Amino acid sequence: MTNSVKNALMLLAVVLLAVLPLLLVNGDFSGADAAAEQIIKEQNPSYKPWFSSLLNPPGETESMLFALQAAIGAGFIGYAIGWFKGKSSRAKKQ
Structure with missing residues (x-):
């Protein structure tokens, strides 16, 4: 098996690991921001946020993007170490 085939299979595996949980898991993926907003509204019902987001993706997308960011960072660190x-x-061989 050539390196390009191995790389393509690894890329496919990474994409599947990112996409399959979104398709197969039916759960609440809301983050800390939503929990904090709920607590603030319970303590102070008249609170009005300073601004609102321009784009409100579903909670699953937000979690997936956060995990993707962490995976990309770990990939860069692993590449740099290697x-x-x-x-x-x-240098030791020379």
Whole structure:
């Protein structure tokens, strides 16, 4: 199996891991912002927010984007560690 096929399979696996939970899990994915807003409204019913969001995606989308951001960050960190490790091992061989 060539590297390009392996890379394509890994990319497919990552996409499936991001999409399948959204399709298969029926749950409440509301975040901390929604919980905080609910508590504020309970304590002070006359509270009015300063501004409202221009785009209100469903809670599942918000959670998925947060997880995607974390995965991309972890990928960059892993790549950097591997790159520096490879650079170090090449320098030791010379």
